[in-house]
Amino acid sequence: MARKQFDLIVFDWDGTLMDSTSTIVTCIQAAARDLGLPVPDNRQAAYVIGLGLQDAMQAVLPGLEPKYYPHMVERYRYHYLTKDKGLTLFDGVREMLADLAQQGYFLAVATGKSRVGLNRALDAANLMSAFDATRCSDETFSKPHPAMLLELTRELGQDLRRTLMIGDTTHDLQMAINAGAAGIGVHYGAHSAPELQALDPLYIASSVPELHNWLSENA
CATH class of the missing domain: 1.10.150 (DNA polymerase; domain 1)
Known part of the structure; x- marks a missing residue:
């Protein structure tokens, strides 16, 4: 299938991939x-x-x-x-990440967690090798400052215009806007669909399988 819009997909962690x-x-x-x-x-x-x-x-x-x-x-x-x-990934996360990687997308994480906290979570979830790059709030500016996305795209040699940020909060979507990247919201985490919709994301998903389906059809 021909690549449509994006080369790099960046995920928030808590409330987006992890049910926390x-x-x-x-x-x-x-x-x-x-x-x-x-x-x-x-x-x-x-x-x-x-x-x-x-x-x-x-x-x-x-x-x-x-x-x-x-x-x-x-x-x-x-x-x-x-x-x-005791925390677990949302249902469908492993399958979605494996499918996106198989299709050749660069995958990254931009999170408010500390580096120690993210590494601990990735290790517990057996996802240490699932991402091409990660960025944490104690390494750079906190969301919604665009630094995380700017640094991830620079590290991976990618273009912000072909970068998609996915998160469950307005902080994630505002960071994408500030960086000049696209954004998708998920409303099964911390912020409601109306709060997310106010920032005009490309799409708002109500579950990981729904997000996976949208990405398969549109990303």
Whole structure:
């Protein structure tokens, strides 16, 4: 089949490939509770998923004294590391990635996770060799800054105009816009379909199989 639009497909991790949204929300809330701070509701906690951890804590508890943010990060990591071994990929992710690789696409990850966190997740999911490049928030600017996509395309020798960013948050789609890349939203993760639609993505998928089907037909 002739290549249609894209050469490089970049995926967000949490809430896009890994079914981790509810766990992240619970851990953010537990971290705030540990420190006697206002506990964000589910929507507030979910909204910051995809940002770098420090940026996420600042966004979910605006106005907090700066001295508390490192403690929030530490408590979040404590809770997350007690739960992350139980996380699983969304149904269909392995098949989708294998099919896209077989078709010759470059595959990458752009995530708000730290490098240690992403490597831990990739190893647990047995996907260490599935991607041509990855970029994490502690290596460059956090989403929605375009740096992750700029660096990934440069590393792989690709063109941003033939690059597709796929994610479950407005941060992912805004990063794609800022970089001059195309974007697809998935609304089975952190942000709702109307929130994603406001950024005018090429498509919004309700499941990984639906995303896989769209990519097979259109990418």
